[in-house]
Amino acid sequence: MYKILKKENRAKRAEFKTVHGTIQTPVFMNVATVAAIKGAVSTEDLEQIGTQVVLSNTYHLHLRPGDDVIYKMGGLHKFMNCKQPILTDSGGFQVFSLSENRRIREEGVYFRSHIDGHKLFMGPEESMRIQSHIASTIAMAFDECPSARADHDYVQMSVDRTTRWLERCKKEMNRLNSLPDTINKNQLLFGINQGAIFDDIRIEHAKRISEMDLDGYAVGGLAVGETHEEMYHVLDTVVPFLPEDKPTYLMGVGTPANILEAVDRGIDFFDCVYPSRNGRHGHLYTKKGHINLMNAKYELDDRPIEEGCGCPACRRYSRSYIRHLLKSGEMLGMRLCVLHNLYFYNHLMEDIRTAIEEGRFAKFKKDMLESFLEYDSAEISERYDIAKGWKKG
RNA sequence: GUGGGUAUGGCGCAGUUGGUUAGCGCGCCAGAUUGUGGUUCUGGAGACCGUGGGUUCGAGUCCCACUAUCCACC
Numbered sequence: 001m002y003k004i005l006k007k008e009n010r011a012k013r014a015e016f017k018t019v020h021g022t023i024q025t026p027v028f029m030n031v032a033t034v035a036a037i038k039g040a041v042s043t044e045d046l047e048q049i050g051t052q053v054v055l056s057n058t059y060h061l062h063l064r065p066g067d068d069v070i071y072k073m074g075g076l077h078k079f080m081n082c083k084q085p086i087l088t089d090s091g092g093f094q095v096f097s098l099s100e101n102r103r104i105r106e107e108g109v110y111f112r113s114h115i116d117g118h119k120l121f122m123g124p125e126e127s128m129r130i131q132s133h134i135a136s137t138i139a140m141a142f143d144e145c146p147s148a149r150a151d152h153d154y155v156q157m158s159v160d161r162t163t164r165w166l167e168r169c170k171k172e173m174n175r176l177n178s179l180p181d182t183i184n185k186n187q188l189l190f191g192i193n194q195g196a197i198f199d200d201i202r203i204e205h206a207k208r209i210s211e212m213d214l215d216g217y218a219v220g221g222l223a224v225g226e227t228h229e230e231m232y233h234v235l236d237t238v239v240p241f242l243p244e245d246k247p248t249y250l251m252g253v254g255t256p257a258n259i260l261e262a263v264d265r266g267i268d269f270f271d272c273v274y275p276s277r278n279g280r281h282g283h284l285y286t287k288k289g290h291i292n293l294m295n296a297k298y299e300l301d302d303r304p305i306e307e308g309c310g311c312p313a314c315r316r317y318s319r320s321y322i323r324h325l326l327k328s329g330e331m332l333g334m335r336l337c338v339l340h341n342l343y344f345y346n347h348l349m350e351d352i353r354t355a356i357e358e359g360r361f362a363k364f365k366k367d368m369l370e371s372f373l374e375y376d377s378a379e380i381s382e383r384y385d386i387a388k389g390w391k392k393g
Numbered sequence: 394g395u396g397g398g399u400a401u402g403g404c405g406c407a408g409u410u411g412g413u414u415a416g417c418g419c420g421c422c423a424g425a426u427u428g429u430g431g432u433u434c435u436g437g438a439g440a441c442c443g444u445g446g447g448u449u450c451g452a453g454u455c456c457c458a459c460u461a462u463c464c465a466c467c
Binding site for chain 2: 031032033034038039040055057060087089090091092093094097140143145192218220221222223224249250251252253254255258271272273274276277278280281283292295296326329331334
């Protein structure tokens with residue numbers, strides 16, 4: 001299923017075959033938590049922004065519309081008319097990020113709905129059943145994501161429990177995939193490595209889960225408050241202990257620079273809310289760095305967001321117009337910005353794949369990291385000029 | 394022309410019986426956001442309070458004149 005086509009040091013160019021299509025990696029998964037990419041992006045738009053994989057969420061879909069609804073509607077692919085592979089996050093992260101009064105026990109987690117506060121319980125079996133109902137291409141294991149500030153003892157205890165949960169996830173997934181009424185009997189399961197920033201726990205856990213022959217391996221619990229250096233150190237430490245013949249997934253990461261660094265450390269899959277969430281706020285990614293389109297200086301800027309970009313926003317509209325739409329609270333403004341950012345991310349991944357194929361990823365990474373700084377330094381000098389009165393603001 | 398009201402940062406307004414560095418919203422600027430917070434959060438710049446006099450130890454707050462503007466009435 002997973003085949004490495006080319007390697008450059010630890011960076012991998014690979015492909016991953018699924019029942020819903022073959023994924024070319026490294027890949028960015030476009031976040032559609034509640035079965036919709038926020039910003040009025042339809043599945044019809046996916047082709048023109050170059051997406052390969054959509055990511056949705058077990059916890060959110062369980063609450064609304066309910067996984068039973070999705071099951072009755074024939075699974076998530078049919079429900080949202082999506083032809084691409086879909087990965088569902090297990091809900092483990094949401095239990096910890098959205099709920100305050102939660103009780104974690106061996107059997108699972110007791111918590112309250114972030115929508116109406118009613119009592120809920122989710123454990124490995126529940127998460128697998130919901131994901132089986134949703135019938136995503138790839139299901140994520142139900143894990144605990146400990147705080148970056150948690151101490152060694154707590155993280156060790158938590159990770160041991162996450163390992164036991166993973167065993168239960170695998171067992172339940174095998175059972176569900178063999179049931180006659182299951183929509184996707186080939187549903188894949190990815191395990192998740194945890195251990196915060198403790199090398200010993202990360203490595204021991206990576207070894208444990210590597211023996212379990214899962215379909216892929218994620219590194220979780222990063223980008224939750226630790227520094228970039230700590231995150232890269234964890235990747236340097238743990239990725240070598242994950243199976244070479246399985247895809248790796250860095251959950252929730254990240255900035256374009258984070259992605260380049262992580263690809264360089266052997267990661268295949270990424271997802272992040274940045275391009276969509278930041279897009280909604282006018283924070284736009286370009287090869288020269290990011291711009292905040294809400295700034296007054298773009299009021300009379302007739303250039304596209306990024307010169308030479310082929311996205312639906314840049315092909316037709318000016319910064320001035322899109323800024324006006326954002327300022328006016330028009331849905332179209334958000335939509336165009338989200339389309340641009342996702343196009344940027346998906347095409348960055350395409351460029352990364354090409355660079356690895358051609359054996360020039362190291363140079364590509366270096367050039368891109370330098371290029372990302374261009375706008376920032378240019379804008380700093382521009383602000384300086386204005387402050388000095390050398391240029392009109 | 395007469396009577397009344399209002400004049401406070403770009404805009405809209407608060408400013409208690411006159412008392413230390415004049416507040417707020419919007420706008421503007423800069424950050425933040427990493428297994429989604431759909432318009433969020435945190436900072437910052439900017440006004441010598443229409444103009445000129447006066448009363449007072451002290452005036453955005455009181456008095457006079459002028460100017461601008463709004464409403465009503467001839």
